[in-house]
Amino acid sequence: MPKLHWEDFFAGQVVECGPLEVSAEEIKAFAAAFDPQPMHLDEAAACATMMGGLCASGWHTCAMMMRMVADGLVLDSSSMGATGCPEVKWLAPVRPGDRLRVRVEVLDTRPSKSRPEMGFVNARFDTLNAHGVRVMTLTSHLMFGRRPPASAADGPRAAAP
Amino acid sequence: MPKLHWEDFFAGQVVECGPLEVSAEEIKAFAAAFDPQPMHLDEAAACATMMGGLCASGWHTCAMMMRMVADGLVLDSSSMGATGCPEVKWLAPVRPGDRLRVRVEVLDTRPSKSRPEMGFVNARFDTLNAHGVRVMTLTSHLMFGRRPPASAADGPRAAAP
Numbered sequence: 001m002p003k004l005h006w007e008d009f010f011a012g013q014v015v016e017c018g019p020l021e022v023s024a025e026e027i028k029a030f031a032a033a034f035d036p037q038p039m040h041l042d043e044a045a046a047c048a049t050m051m052g053g054l055c056a057s058g059w060h061t062c063a064m065m066m067r068m069v070a071d072g073l074v075l076d077s078s079s080m081g082a083t084g085c086p087e088v089k090w091l092a093p094v095r096p097g098d099r100l101r102v103r104v105e106v107l108d109t110r111p112s113k114s115r116p117e118m119g120f121v122n123a124r125f126d127t128l129n130a131h132g133v134r135v136m137t138l139t140s141h142l143m144f145g146r147r148p149p150a151s152a153a154d155g156p157r158a159a160a161p
Numbered sequence: 162m163p164k165l166h167w168e169d170f171f172a173g174q175v176v177e178c179g180p181l182e183v184s185a186e187e188i189k190a191f192a193a194a195f196d197p198q199p200m201h202l203d204e205a206a207a208c209a210t211m212m213g214g215l216c217a218s219g220w221h222t223c224a225m226m227m228r229m230v231a232d233g234l235v236l237d238s239s240s241m242g243a244t245g246c247p248e249v250k251w252l253a254p255v256r257p258g259d260r261l262r263v264r265v266e267v268l269d270t271r272p273s274k275s276r277p278e279m280g281f282v283n284a285r286f287d288t289l290n291a292h293g294v295r296v297m298t299l300t301s302h303l304m305f306g307r308r309p310p311a312s313a314a315d316g317p318r319a320a321a322p
Binding site for chain 1: 194196198211221228231236241249251
């Protein structure tokens with residue numbers, strides 16, 4: 001039984017996840033697989049771009065955020081995934097050696113109208129570096145299973161006839 | 162000199178990128194690194210979830226979309242990156258063996274007010290599988306360098322005095 005169900009979330013709640021440190025090698029490996037632009041792939045080429053040096057792909061930052069939120073919140077919950085993100089903003093470059101963390105703030109929660117076993121949690125995910133600079137912010141509608149009602153075996157027993 | 166500059170984009174323009182085929186091994190490797198939830202990590206465990214079988218992390222789908230758009234559009238352009246995505250929606254599961262492609266539609270373009278060497282391209286990116294099912298849609302504001310004015314050496318020469 002996971003620790004966190006839909007009922008455990010409330011507006012204003014804050015959960016801290018992370019940290020996670022990213023290396024130049026990890027930045028370049030993600031870029032080689034998924035986003036082979038010069039600013040993510042090679043130090044010298046990156047210096048000639050607007051970014052002024054090697055920085056992580058925005059999608060790599062999303063993936064690292066997910067890893068921190070998985071370890072810090074989702075894996076010990078009744079999470080049923082997410083339908084998407086109404087907003088993703090890349091605010092500042094993520095550099096080699098950056099130590100990232102995620103501040104999750106619950107914006108609101110509501111039960112599902114069509115699926116009584118499920119509820120929604122609308123939350124903001126701010127990813128910050130060690131200097132406290134917000135490098136990315138996004139919002140997402142997460143789905144969580146609701147806490148099952150206590151079974152008869154757990155509750156008070158009727159007296160045997 | 163890259164082929165595509167900001168001036169080459171216009172509202173209504175459609176660019177097709179891809180295809181890219183994803184394997185069960187790739188889905189599980191991405192999940193192990195970034196999103197170790199049961200539906201992305203293990204076939205048997207995935208069958209017990211709402212997804213009914215192994216499927217790619219939504220962030221993996223974003224990363225694969227980026228790879229197709231990099232190869233099909235961005236790498237031969239004056240791209241200067243993107244500030245974020247006003248919308249990301251995961252619409253249908255991406256399964257092992259799926260052959261994905263991306264349909265990019267330019268929504269509008271505008272020059273930068275503060276940076277005359279740059280312009281914005283607002284576009285929708287629909288990721289589809291081989292059955293034509295839209296598995297993800299997102300919008301993004303891309304930044305591109307503007308085409309440099311033809312240098313004097315390229316234009317008609319003044320007659321030597």
